[in-house]
Amino acid sequence: MSNEIIFFGAFALFIILMLALDLGLFNKKDQPVSLKQAGIMSAIWVSCAIGFYFFLRIQGHILHDIQDEAHLIEVVQKNQHNIVLNGTSFEENLIKYKNNLSLEFITGYVIEYALSVDNIFVMVLIFSAFGVKEKYYHRVLFWGILGAVIMRFLFIFIGATLISKFGWILYLFGAFLIYSGIMMFINREGDDEIDPENHKVVKLASKFFPVYPDFVGNKFFHKVDGKQYITPLFLVLLIIEFTDVIFAVDSIPAIFAVTKDPYIVFFSNIFAILGLRSMFFLLVNVIHKFHYLKTGLAFLLVFIGIKMLGHHYLKEWGFTTAHSLYIIIGILVISVVASLAFPKREKTIY
Template sequence: MNIPVWFEITALVVLVLVLIGDLLLVRLRPHIPSTKESTLWVVFYVGLALIFAGLLYFIAGGQFAGEFLTGWALEYSLSIDNLFVFVLIMAQFSVPRRLQQQVLMVGILIAIILRGIFIVAGVAIIENFSPIFYVFGAFLVWTAVRQAMPEGDHEGEVKRENFIVRLLRRRIDISDEYDGPKLRTVVEGKKMWTPMIIVFVAIGVTDLMFAIDSIPAIFSITQNTFLVFTANIFALMGLRQLYFLLGDLLDRLRYLHYGIAVILGFIGVKLILHAMHVNELPFINNGQHIEWAPDIPIWLSLTVIVASMGIATIASLIASSRERRRAPEELHPEPPTH
């Protein structure tokens, strides 16, 4: 059974309309969303993804629904890592909080475009060069090791952006102050770019770096272009609201990078095993498929993704809670008893 073309077209049209509506809402009503508002929007987008998976199940079958659900969970987990860098970017460039919704919305649109390009390129490479799965798998295992290293990798992402920002400042005139959400402003009669252009470039570079990690990962779940693209869109659509919902909580999720490292490592191994199944390299098993390599099922992938994020989050919150309880005791130690 295949996914009907009419369903693919209808789904993409609806998703585009939702994105346009979200963009207009942010543009016409810039504000700082409350925790309640952010929660409702996150629930809405998660519910939308689950409804989409349900429709896939009834229209195209359980295999496609399972692949989408697992791909969406994977991309959603990896997208949360973006939020840490977004926080650093917003702080570094002193973006007013009331403008952060618009910055994030533009960043999400940039991410969708970049990932769309990566997906099309990835599918073309896979169709013509199956050994790419070995490369994807090895790259994700290496990324997992780097992710598990002591914290500071996010600062490394920002340093890479700083190089591009410095290059941008040398090429164009940029004002010192924001002018609302505008990209262009007038300072003493001279037209200049506002710092918003730097923020957008920094967000775009971040999205590019994360697309390099996440797109190979989802190809371990499915090579269906429609499912890969929709899983990415659904994962990114709720990211803006999640940013405001988590807020200061991000600082407390200290072990989250370990959970993401486990996911990336697992997916990397899964890709290498898949590469062994479709092996065509003459210097490996004489160019024959390696049938004894285990094929990791979709349900196990979904279990590992959810469990890794859940355990990392719970462990982070427990550690943070213990630290907060210890802090008053360290500030006001009890007097010694005689």
């Protein structure tokens, strides 16, 4: 257990350093994030995730400090890894374990990254509804994503504890994901609207804190005559945090369909979440072009839900983590290609 804590601590330190780089290098002053800056940070975060994949593939045994065959079997059984240890030696079985561990990580990462795109749709609506200036987007998203990291940590490890004690919860997760996918498909053409004055988060925050009526630069708080107010920008931050909680209800169970190892769930989730800010600035002006993406995400949730409900049968049929990854990538590629090949017709106004 001590080795897991050390590994987790080193990962947390790496994330802190990367966030410090992000905040210091690309947010020295309030200004709109350029496409070039967003591209650089997106490339860095994706490269980090790919690098972590190869690290797990080569040194994945370090995570749980696996030293012998008995410990390897214990870890595989505890985390329900979808592999059969039938190698002729400990070394062969360890290689199989590390290959599967890295595949679980990258599959979870792709799932979370894809579902984050739907989050971007909502973020665009939030900023637009509140009239937030583009130069303040980065500040709100940075602190919003930092808060999301903390909340995801709690959700994931609480979820892992519940799953280890009550295995039947996986079936509830599976049914919920199928329901979420069906509802997303039904409402895929709906025009989401956000009412700043009547939003639940705004009403709740207004009961406990006085709200200043106007934006005050990039400030979240503003003091007038000795009285502390929260600004509209802070309300936007609260709504984004609330929105992430809603999305986490779908995305975290989805990754548990791939792996039951809470550390891999956390690593894949966090890499995707940290890349969300830069992806937002890359897609904010073109997100509307991927109109079939919601349909693809709906099919993705249904597939993962079905996989959760039938994981025992799928394992007997030889369905592996790699098969899941191929199907997930296939769904996403088809939805993106279809969006570009069949662009949405603009409504003509006479």
